[in-house]
Amino acid sequence: DVKVTQSSRYLVKRTGEKVFLECVQDMDHENMFWYRQDPGLGLRLIYFSYDVKMKEKGDIPEGYSVSREKKERFSLILESASTNQTSMYLCASSSGLAGGGSQYFGPGTRLLVL
Amino acid sequence: DAKTTQPPSMDCAEGRAANLPCNHSTISGNEYVYWYRQIHSQGPQYIIHGLKNNETNEMASLIITEDRKSSTLILPHATLRDTAVYYCFNAGNNRKLIWGLGTSLAVNP
Numbered sequence: 570d571v572k573v574t575q576s577s578r579y580l581v582k583r584t585g586e587k588v589f590l591e592c593v594q595d596m597d598h599e600n601m602f603w604y605r606q607d608p609g610l611g612l613r614l615i616y617f618s619y620d621v622k623m624k625e626k627g628d629i630p631e632g633y634s635v636s637r638e639k640k641e642r643f644s645l646i647l648e649s650a651s652t653n654q655t656s657m658y659l660c661a662s663s664s665g666l667a668g669g670g671s672q673y674f675g676p677g678t679r680l681l682v683l
Numbered sequence: 684d685a686k687t688t689q690p691p692s693m694d695c696a697e698g699r700a701a702n703l704p705c706n707h708s709t710i711s712g713n714e715y716v717y718w719y720r721q722i723h724s725q726g727p728q729y730i731i732h733g734l735k736n737n738e739t740n741e742m743a744s745l746i747i748t749e750d751r752k753s754s755t756l757i758l759p760h761a762t763l764r765d766t767a768v769y770y771c772f773n774a775g776n777n778r779k780l781i782w783g784l785g786t787s788l789a790v791n792p
């Protein structure tokens with residue numbers, strides 16, 4: 570089975586802190602994604618990567634950056650956390666091109682910024 | 684970007700078939716139809732996908748109309764564990780999936 574793991578299930582940070590969210594997948598997938606999910610807004614794509622060191626902006630990249638130094642690892646960075654970045658963050662991975670690939674999700678990280 | 688239309692909520696009796704509809708009014712020829720679900724407090728889970736033909740796997744069946752403008756996800760014998768939010772979308776080779784708000788399915792005992 571595909572396994573996507575995220576470094577933390579719950580995280581509490583203070584405004585202005587730099588926050589790192591880590592995601593690791595074990596199925597050699599080319600594509601990796603970061604989403605955030607908020608009530609009433611559904612899942613929104615922040616960034617995605619289709620190869621090592623490659624990244625593309627999603628729909629809401631402002632305030633975020635990403636890093637993909639190795640194929641299995643995709644990191645989301647909040648340079649200076651703000652309260653409006655309190656959310657559920659979900660990482661996903663997929664292989665292949667056909668139809669965007671079937672995405673496999675991690676359990677999510679609930680981030681609270683105080 | 685491709686968008687879909689789903690009813691916001693549905694109910695189903697335990698043991699009965701749950702039929703979840705989706706309209707794909709803007710689907711193009713090379714786009715697949717995907718279905719996912721999200722159980723409360725978990726990440727979304729891939730269920731099934733198809734291009735033109737009907738598909739079945741161990742979780743569900745997918746019916747796609749001939750014009751591909753609509754699809755139906757069928758859970759043949761719904762259980763309480765199938766209570767979740769179900770998402771459908773069509774996606775092409777740009778790797779991006781446009782997530783709507785889905786259908787909240789309540790399976791009742």
